Amino acid sequence: MSDPVTSSLLSVDARTRKRNAAEKRFRFYGLSAIGAGLAMLVLLLVTIFGNGLGAFQQTFITLNVPLLEGKLDKSGERDLEKIKKVSTFGYAPLMVQAMEDALAANGIETELKGKKQAALLSKSAAADLRDFVINDPSMIGKTVAFTFLANSRVDGYLKERVTRESIADDKSIDAEQLDLVDALVVAGVIEKRFNLAFITGADASDARPEAAGMGVAMMGSFFMMLVVLALALPIGVAASIYLEEFAPKNWITDIIEVNISNLAAVPSIVFGILGLAVFINYMHLPQSAPLVGGFVLTLMTLPTIIISTRASLKAVPPSIRDAALGVGASKMQSVFHHVLPLAAPGILTGTIIGLAQALGETAPLLLIGMIGYIASNAPDSVASGLLDPNSAMPAQIYEWAKRADPAFYERAWGGIIILLAFLVTMNTIAVLLRRRFERRW
Amino acid sequence: MKDVTMNKIKISANNVQVYYGDNHAIKDVDVQIEDKTVTAFIGPSGCGKSTFLRCLNRMNDTIDICRVTGDIAIDGEDIYDRRVDPVQLRAKVGMVFQKPNPFPKSIYDNVAYGPRIHGLSRSKAELDEIVEKSLRRAAIWNEVKDRLSAPGTGLSGGQQQRLCIARAIATAPEVLLMDEPCSALDPIATAQVEELIDELRQSFAVVIVTHSMQQAARVSQNTAFFHLGSLVEYGDTDTIFTSPSDPRTESYITGRIG
Numbered sequence A: 001m002s003d004p005v006t007s008s009l010l011s012v013d014a015r016t017r018k019r020n021a022a023e024k025r026f027r028f029y030g031l032s033a034i035g036a037g038l039a040m041l042v043l044l045l046v047t048i049f050g051n052g053l054g055a056f057q058q059t060f061i062t063l064n065v066p067l068l069e070g071k072l073d074k075s076g077e078r079d080l081e082k083i084k085k086v087s088t089f090g091y092a093p094l095m096v097q098a099m100e101d102a103l104a105a106n107g108i109e110t111e112l113k114g115k116k117q118a119a120l121l122s123k124s125a126a127a128d129l130r131d132f133v134i135n136d137p138s139m140i141g142k143t144v145a146f147t148f149l150a151n152s153r154v155d156g157y158l159k160e161r162v163t164r165e166s167i168a169d170d171k172s173i174d175a176e177q178l179d180l181v182d183a184l185v186v187a188g189v190i191e192k193r194f195n196l197a198f199i200t201g202a203d204a205s206d207a208r209p210e211a212a213g214m215g216v217a218m219m220g221s222f223f224m225m226l227v228v229l230a231l232a233l234p235i236g237v238a239a240s241i242y243l244e245e246f247a248p249k250n251w252i253t254d255i256i257e258v259n260i261s262n263l264a265a266v267p268s269i270v271f272g273i274l275g276l277a278v279f280i281n282y283m284h285l286p287q288s289a290p291l292v293g294g295f296v297l298t299l300m301t302l303p304t305i306i307i308s309t310r311a312s313l314k315a316v317p318p319s320i321r322d323a324a325l326g327v328g329a330s331k332m333q334s335v336f337h338h339v340l341p342l343a344a345p346g347i348l349t350g351t352i353i354g355l356a357q358a359l360g361e362t363a364p365l366l367l368i369g370m371i372g373y374i375a376s377n378a379p380d381s382v383a384s385g386l387l388d389p390n391s392a393m394p395a396q397i398y399e400w401a402k403r404a405d406p407a408f409y410e411r412a413w414g415g416i417i418i419l420l421a422f423l424v425t426m427n428t429i430a431v432l433l434r435r436r437f438e439r440r441w
Numbered sequence B: 001m002k003d004v005t006m007n008k009i010k011i012s013a014n015n016v017q018v019y020y021g022d023n024h025a026i027k028d029v030d031v032q033i034e035d036k037t038v039t040a041f042i043g044p045s046g047c048g049k050s051t052f053l054r055c056l057n058r059m060n061d062t063i064d065i066c067r068v069t070g071d072i073a074i075d076g077e078d079i080y081d082r083r084v085d086p087v088q089l090r091a092k093v094g095m096v097f098q099k100p101n102p103f104p105k106s107i108y109d110n111v112a113y114g115p116r117i118h119g120l121s122r123s124k125a126e127l128d129e130i131v132e133k134s135l136r137r138a139a140i141w142n143e144v145k146d147r148l149s150a151p152g153t154g155l156s157g158g159q160q161q162r163l164c165i166a167r168a169i170a171t172a173p174e175v176l177l178m179d180e181p182c183s184a185l186d187p188i189a190t191a192q193v194e195e196l197i198d199e200l201r202q203s204f205a206v207v208i209v210t211h212s213m214q215q216a217a218r219v220s221q222n223t224a225f226f227h228l229g230s231l232v233e234y235g236d237t238d239t240i241f242t243s244p245s246d247p248r249t250e251s252y253i254t255g256r257i258g
């Protein structure tokens, strides 16, 4: 005991000074940890947006195309079957013609041959034009202003990814063509603008990065999430309620409990190989189908949902259960009338976080063939959405990232932005639902 | 004052033993609880009052490690018989807990919940009537009549406890078990609840656990004194408080053990 005369509240004693110093140090460590974390986050976001925003812009070339009847519909009958017989080779000369017209109209001179001029257009340009005509044969005979995708090299040139130095060894474009691009940009024929097709379109082959889009993979992800939600939520919640509220506490439930916790930590690729063995090899469900992907992701999400649901059920004060049982409610009434509504915000949050996890999961999809599959058409019904081969958003991103053409690299980053947008949206919904349903007791 | 006429026996418990795992919490208790009477359970903390009370409406069933043996009969029917559904039993034997535990719902819904699940009302008007009557009897109607749709959890502790009493009597039980119902209440609210208990005695058998000797003396006609899991003495409240036959009872009520 210190002498009461010597201890004054106005002077800090050595021990207190030491403790205060320790506290200050600890706060400093904490702040630096948070600072480091924030710096990483900023770095991540800057990289993603710096690399990926370009994918949302695309270079387009608008030309007046003479849709000559003599080339596209020799009979003049506008018979769709006959029009369809004209392949993209029949359309190529029209595009060359249109290009030359555009040069003449803008007073641009070049020594390039027509074919090389038309090479500024995407390799899918002729197919796009053909689709346009087949959709609306009445356009034959007219001259239409058609907006073509520019070749990815042209796009890259406008985005400064492709430079005159970098094309030295590039066979698909040369310096004269770039001169022509410069002139056409000045004339307003070539312009860069927002590209909705990147968000809604299908993936494209290696030769046409400019046409590749995320849309079909997004549908694949959507249908997988539908399956996950429809299966994992009811199964997970029912299992949790049973385990938490009804199951006797004995060694069997202990084993189940331990197993669920362990399942949550199992690497996702294990679920993938399980899916391959059970759903595809044994049950003969179609390969690469979102249905199977959904099953696999359901297995992966279930432990997450069960654990968070049980935690929220546990958090409901037992006095509420006593109160319900005390007025003569049955066990089930006490759970469904009182406990579950109180646990709902936690359950919803857990479910959405589980879904978000599943949305970004790539590894298990590898084994059931959803990576590397290029679906060219969006599903037209729920059944085809579930059963037709498709990819998924993270699978699409992985696919693009591993392709050689740097134009795909940009799209991979762009895809990540879309994926992030989905995740942020889902998490926001989780927070909002939580706020909305949270009640205090 | 104890009624001159002896009431009929509502609950009769014989050779009741309760174990929590290896812990023998209630040892061979025999008690006859009279109808239309307030019976007080007193005794030092941890002696098993709540445990025994919870046997009477089988709330102990919810505790996994709890095991009850012996006979407890209400109106001559063994409540631990295999054919008895505890849910049905609890509608007949209402309970008010030590800690107020209103549902996180509106005041109205708190009271209406029991009648609803037991189908005690045929119309909304009838339900309204039950709710009002119960709240009135619990001496809380005047405080809440203007905010029946406000959450029950927003009331003060004492109001919450009276709301819980209203909730318990709304299901028209035959027995009302109250575990230290006044431990969270101020003297005024306590007085109101005591008045209420006295009034409830007209219709039910009331069993109340209390730590207050004065309260036991004020509201009960019969008193049971528990000590270390055994029923030491049971009888007429006046007798217990004026001339206890067991020395342990005497030292407890005079404040020497507890």
Ligand SMILES: Nc1ncnc2c1ncn2[C@@H]1O[C@H](COP(=O)(O)OP(=O)(O)OP(=O)(O)O)[C@@H](O)[C@H]1O
Pocket (backbone or CB within 6 Å): B020, B023, B025, B043, B044, B045, B046, B047, B048, B049, B050, B051, B052, B063
């Ligand atoms: N849920 C439980 N699990 C295990 N043991 C319990 C449980 N509830 C009570 N007990 C034990 O049973 C004995 C009696 O407890 P009980 O709650 O009935 O006492 P009490 O007389 O109500 O005490 P108090 O006046 O403090 O409320 C105690 O030894 C206690 O430890």
Ligand SMILES: [Mg+2]
Pocket (backbone or CB within 6 Å): B049, B050, B051, B098, B179
């Ligand atoms: Mg107690």
